[in-house]
Amino acid sequence: MTVSAADLAGELKQLRRGRGIAAPQLAERAGPALRAVCGTTEDDENAAIRRRLTECLSEWTRALPDDLRTAVLAAFGLHPDAVKPFYQDRVRWLAKYLERDDRTARRRIDEGMDRLAEVAVASTSESDAEASRPSRRWHTEDLRVTLALDQPIPEAFEFRRIVADADEITELDLALTLTDSVYRGEAIGTDDLRVDVFHGGLLIGRAMESTDRVGLALRLPEPLRRHSKHEIALRFRAEIRHPHFVCVPRHPVDQFDLHVRFARPMPTEVVKLERVFQDDASDDAARGDSLIADASGEVHVHFRGLEPGFAYGVRWKVPESGSRGLEN
Known part of the structure; x- marks a missing residue:
């Protein structure tokens, strides 16, 4: 009409x-x-x-x-x-x-x-x-992630509210990247990246989209019509050897809230990364605002209007760093 x-x-x-x-x-x-x-x-x-x-x-x-x-x-x-x-x-x-x-x-x-x-x-x-564009059938209204690096295996809890931009949305396409993976060229197994759905859907598909990017398909409990909203909660567990965590959305994200709790020893530097190229997230040349962890060893950053394809999050330096990071 x-x-x-x-x-x-x-x-x-x-x-x-x-x-x-x-x-x-x-x-x-x-x-x-x-x-x-x-x-x-x-x-x-x-x-x-x-x-x-x-x-x-x-x-x-x-x-x-x-x-x-x-x-x-x-x-x-x-x-x-x-x-x-x-x-x-x-x-x-x-x-x-x-x-x-x-x-x-x-x-x-x-x-x-x-x-x-x-x-x-x-x-x-x-x-x-x-x-009408395939990339805009749905978008994320609110994304909240808590990353705990002080666990035996680092864990990230993700709470996401999505909004349907078209009718009959039955499935969400999500993805995570393990950057500079020691498994480069090989499939990343379920033991290398554990994904648990706490609520909001059923994980029905998992496939390698590239040498280090894992595509995830989440079936929704019922089809969403345009303008309706839906919330999901996920947990990811993976070794993080390259010290950064960023969101690289494939669909627009209205706002992204990130808490990171560091393990001891504390990082010597933490920087905020906002709208940087995905490949530059692990590059020290990509600079951002300096952050200071609080008494609990945590930093908190907030972003608005995230654009698909760009990285938003934090990068840190520790006395001994390896070569792996996590992106969602």
Whole structure:
């Protein structure tokens, strides 16, 4: 369905009436344009529609100026200080917040709705274009990794929330690389790289994609439709002889949070690597911000907007370093 900004703005202005997003019969009030841009269906119940609309509206308002963002959130009853049962009460709250009269508050809301519709239509068009590409059938919204190097065999726990950018996502293609592996030219066995799924799917495939990269196929419990989210938890265990850990995504990653706990003796240097070429992750010439481990022997780094093919993570130096690293 092709959605115009004018049609969507009209539906948004209808939705703001009464209890707004908290309306008890939300399934009847959400119009076809709004359903189309938010990815809801005729079969969705009120709770599912309310959750999806809240996610979409909150995301779209981030592109608005602060005053219009506040006006729109208040109109829908999404602003925490404007959760009031009637639209007129929310208008009065906004007028007081802006230190203006009710008429000005209403104009500000109308302007915000029109701008919001433009943002929504533009973002949906971009999503359609991206979803048509094989590499954008899904992406990672949040990736959290904890790497413990003080274990007999280093362990990495990965918690990942993915978002479907197309319908019928049944399987995730993941991969890990053991860089400068002593097994170069040979298959990396299950004893060299242990992978355990804690929740979120079933590991159904494992294949060598190159001399040191292992491809993993994770079957999901049920197919995901566009815009739906799913969480998985994995554990990886492998010897790390080259001192670095980086994420080299094959699908976009919105944010990546990494904790590394070092073994004794402590590293003599730790650097943050951000958007470096994959082959340069182990090269001392690739520099980044210096990091200092805390009293527990840990460092914590955070990245946003990770681009496929580039490396993000940390590299460290220890008195005796070997020649192996781990990338996911």
